Amino acid sequence: METIPKVDCQKIGYLQKPHGIKGEVVLQFEPEYEESLDEMPTLFLEIDGLLVPFFIQDEGLRFRSGESALVLFDWIDSEEQARKICGCSVYILKDDLILDNNELGLHMLVGYTLYDSEKGKIGPVVQVDDYAGNLILTVTYNKQEVLVPFSEDFLTRFDEDKKEMELQCPEGIFDL
Known part of the structure; x- marks a missing residue:
């Protein structure tokens, strides 16, 4: 089966x-x-x-x-x-799935590899949550889950074919 x-x-x-x-x-x-x-x-x-x-x-x-x-x-x-x-x-x-063509569905970001404009490759996006309009990406970085705020204002590169995106992440977020 x-x-x-x-x-x-x-x-x-x-x-x-x-x-x-x-x-x-x-x-x-x-x-x-x-x-x-x-x-x-x-x-x-x-x-x-x-x-x-x-x-x-x-x-x-x-x-x-x-x-x-x-x-x-x-x-x-x-x-x-x-x-x-x-x-x-x-x-x-x-x-x-039926999605609004003007809007990228949140689920579509799961599986993308996140890059930081300063640190380079961070890791895979494993979950996306919407907290009252605030998008939070759960990313695996150095074998730990890190919560990264997502905003189109922080987006510096998005490659749908390679399933990669680069953000200008808040300073110190990966140092915790």
Whole structure:
């Protein structure tokens, strides 16, 4: 049996809890993936480290807000079955992402190599978080994770083909 590699997918959220007694679950997701989620008949749940496809029933997706939805999957038809999948991370294929063409999706920066205009190569971007509009890159540097603030004002080079970017990072950020 062939599995879906995680590198081909993007984590969009997680299953929070059951809703009702007919197998519905509450999906908490990042707002930037709402449009992609609306078009997906299949979501991938991380179970025992593997991505397993789960198919959404016809009319089985109801948005509650810009960050949560009620989902009813095929073959999940009781509260007990729904409870078993709660807590699972939810993924969709990167190829199926629908993004605003004017905006670089945050997930796209994961896997890029970060360079500092002073220090040179820093390391790979392993995570990108948005804290109230402040983008923070988690980068592996000297075998440690370093949080680097991201702003287009600091961007000095961006090479999409080589998956590299260079920032003029705040002084001393890598000396901690």
